[in-house]
Amino acid sequence: MNSFDFHRPASVADAVALLQGHGGAKLLAGGQSLLPVLKLDLAQPTDLVSLAAVSALRDIRDGDPVILGALATHDAVASSAVVRQRIPALAKLAGGIGDPQVRNRGTIGGSVAHADPSADYPAAMLALGATIETDRRQIAADSYFTGFFTTALAADEVLTAVHFPVPQAAAYAKFASPASKYAIVGVFVAKTAGGVRVAVTGAGTHVFRVPALEAALSANFSAGAVTAGSVAPDDLRSDSEASAEYRAHLITVMARRAVEACG
Ligand SMILES: Cc1cc2nc3c(=O)[nH]c(=O)nc-3n(C[C@H](O)[C@H](O)[C@H](O)COP(=O)(O)OP(=O)(O)OC[C@H]3O[C@@H](n4cnc5c(N)ncnc54)[C@H](O)[C@@H]3O)c2cc1C
Numbered sequence: 001m002n003s004f005d006f007h008r009p010a011s012v013a014d015a016v017a018l019l020q021g022h023g024g025a026k027l028l029a030g031g032q033s034l035l036p037v038l039k040l041d042l043a044q045p046t047d048l049v050s051l052a053a054v055s056a057l058r059d060i061r062d063g064d065p066v067i068l069g070a071l072a073t074h075d076a077v078a079s080s081a082v083v084r085q086r087i088p089a090l091a092k093l094a095g096g097i098g099d100p101q102v103r104n105r106g107t108i109g110g111s112v113a114h115a116d117p118s119a120d121y122p123a124a125m126l127a128l129g130a131t132i133e134t135d136r137r138q139i140a141a142d143s144y145f146t147g148f149f150t151t152a153l154a155a156d157e158v159l160t161a162v163h164f165p166v167p168q169a170a171a172y173a174k175f176a177s178p179a180s181k182y183a184i185v186g187v188f189v190a191k192t193a194g195g196v197r198v199a200v201t202g203a204g205t206h207v208f209r210v211p212a213l214e215a216a217l218s219a220n221f222s223a224g225a226v227t228a229g230s231v232a233p234d235d236l237r238s239d240s241e242a243s244a245e246y247r248a249h250l251i252t253v254m255a256r257r258a259v260e261a262c263g
Pocket residue numbers: 026027028029030031032033034035051070096097098099102105106107108109110111112113114116118119120121153157158159160180181182183
């Protein structure tokens with residue numbers, strides 16, 4: 001690991017100024033993804049800008065949408081009375097991330113900025129039609145995740161919150177890696193006023209929606225409407241944990257489970 005300078009700004013504006021003043025700087029939230037990256041020497045930032053002192057970013061605000069500050073930890077989301085009451089599927093998703101250490105340190109902002117193709121939150125964001133708030137703009141989830149570990153965020157942009165509209169019903173079903181608990185395939189299904197939305201994580205280069213399933217479930221919201229083959233294996237990932245064909249099968253199974261869990 002290379003040496004770096006450490007900064008602890010007290011506001012989002014100061015964090016942005018530090019990023020703009022140091023071209024090689026990176027933000028630090030819970031460190032659960034960034035520190036492994038640094039240890040493996042996959043990045044060599046000159047400066048780390050910790051958000052830990054910007055305490056307003058920890059807030060979870062009630063309403064429709066429910067607003068999760070970027071520094072809300074996975075554990076805070078899982079145990080939040082507001083999230084459990086308004087969007088129980090989101091609280092359950094957060095409670096299924098990694099292990100207690102990861103949940104106590106890792107944050108929603110860090111997860112969403114890192115955009116791991118197997119991360120859980122992106123599925124909830126696409127299916128619920130979330131909006132990402134940054135220091136300078138709002139970005140719809142549909143145009144935020146742009147590729148493998150890439151997003152619409154600029155290098156000097158600080159993600160400040162995620163706004164989650166409250167659905168009529170929603171559920172997340174994950175086939176998890178036994179080692180890390182990352183999704184081999186995770187499917188989030190949401191019934192909203194505008195129809196049913198289905199998002200899949202873990203299976204492709206980045207999270208994606210499944211229009212064929214959304215149409216079938218909007219017409220008939222039942223597990224029986226989830227027919228096999230709504231996603232072809234051609235564009236899915238194959239790796240040591242699962243082949244593309246197995247992932248395609250898991251999408252069907254997880255989608256059925258999520259629909260059934262919507263009740
Ligand atoms: C053993 C293990 C198991 C895991 N299992 C799962 C799992 O099952 N499901 C899952 O979804 N995830 C899992 N994770 C990842 C975990 O959720 C991380 O917490 C998350 O990916 C990163 O959040 P963080 O707060 O730790 O961010 P950090 O590691 O601090 O930062 C990650 C990246 O985001 C950037 N960043 C951080 N905050 C912001 C911000 N506010 N604005 C802009 N950029 C920002 C950083 O510069 C960095 O590039 C696991 C991690 C580990 C180590």
